[in-house]
Each structure stands twice: as C-alpha cells, then as structure tokens.
C-alpha cells in the first residue's frame with residue numbers, strides 16, 4: 001500500500017503538495033471514488049486515475065532514448081537541453097536519471113531509469129556490460145592499420161599516458177572509415193581518446209547497444225520509449 005499523495009507525486013512528476021492539492025480538488029480517484037491525501041492505494045489491486053486517466057504504479061522503469069546531438073546527459077542544465085527534456089509527460093517522474101553519459105555531440109542509446117542499483121551494475125567496469133558504438137573516423141584504415149588497431153584495442157590500451165583501458169573489441173566494415181567499437185566500461189571521452197591515441201579522430205559517434213539491448217530502429221533521434229521488463233533484464237547481460 002502506498003499513500004495516494006506519494007503515489008501521484010512519484011508517478012506524475014509532481015511535488016507532494018501539488019499532488020495533495022490535486023487530490024483535494026477531486027482530480028484523483030481510487031476505484032472511482034474521491035480520496036484524501038492520507039488515504040492509501042494498493043498498487044496491484046486498486047485502480048487509480050488522474051483527470052480520468054488510469055495511472056499505474058511502477059516502482060522502477062527504464063526508458064530507451066535515441067539522443068540527438070546538442071543535448072546533454074543530465075537532468076537539468078541552465079544553458080543546454082537535457083535528456084530529461086525529451087521525456088514525454090506520461091513517462092516523466094521526479095526520480096529518473098540517465099545511467100551514464102554520452103558527449104553532447106554523440107548520438108544514440110541512453111538508458112534512463114530510476115533504478116540506482118541497475119544503473120550502477122550497467123556502469124561498473126566489474127560487471128563488463130558491453131556498450132557498442134558506431135564510429136566514423138577521419139582517416140580511412142589500411143589493412144596494416146586494422147591489424148594494429150585490433151591488437152592494441154584487444155590488449156587493453158593505455159590512453160593519455162597512464163589511463164589503462166580494459167580489453168575491447170573493434171569490428172571493421174566494408175567502409176574503411178567506419179568501425180564498431182565494443183567497450184565494457186565508460187571512461188570520460190573514451191572512444192575519442194582511444195582513437196586519438198591510435199593517431200586518428202572520431203568525426204561521428206553513435207551508441208547502438210547496451211548489454212543485450214539494441215537501440216530500437218523505430219526511434220527517431222529525440223524520441224524515447226519505455227523499455228519492456230525483458231529488455232530491462234537484458235541491459236546488463238552479455239550480448
């Protein structure tokens with residue numbers, strides 16, 4: 001059982017006092033009846049509605065966002081748009097945060113959740129959750145470059161003199177400027193710094209997979225959707 005003011009404020013991204021006001025003015029019903037802020041609702045058995053729309057109580061949710069360029073991975077910023085600004089009202093909750101960061105000019109899969117333990121597992125290098133990136137390079141790779149890149153990346157390279165990366169995987173494509181890079185950690189600017197160390201530069205970067213979950217092709221940049229329970233379970237699994 002959860003107090004209805006807490007239920008409404010958590011599910012609808014309101015402060016507790018805004019939720020109490022809405023409840024007192026009759027906008028919230030439990031099983032079709034008006035209620036008081038201190039009343040409790042059974043999350044599984046009761047039907048709660050707000051302005052006639054049914055509201056489900058989910059303790060944890062996960063959102064898949066296809067981040068466009070120019071948006072930052074934060075919940076609030078004075079100057080730039082954030083990933084939170086892209087969440088539609090029906091998915092907004094006060095406790096959501098992006099699990100990890102993509103750079104402002106990186107596009108693709110951002111996992112947004114209110115599940116701190118899951119976010120921690122996804123980000124922790126100890127859990128080896130894979131993150132796969134599509135990388136467009138400034139300079140095309142010759143066959144000799146490919147061998148050198150593959151060996152260096154697989155061995156666990158050192159960037160900026162003393163920062164040791166975990167072994168990673170690079171996958172070449174028919175386009176000599178376009179590779180996939182699979183990392184198990186998320187150091188600051190890691191892909192760009194790895195490619196820089198190898199003497200190249202990243203011109204475009206897009207994340208397409210986290211753990212066992214691929215970015216949904218149906219999501220245009222800037223769009224997001226709630227993830228299914230099966231997807232959330234797969235977020236920390238191996239591909």
Ligand code: URA
Pocket residue numbers: 101102103104106188189190191192193205
């Ligand atoms: N590596 C980078 O350099 N930037 C990102 O946004 C993600 C990984």
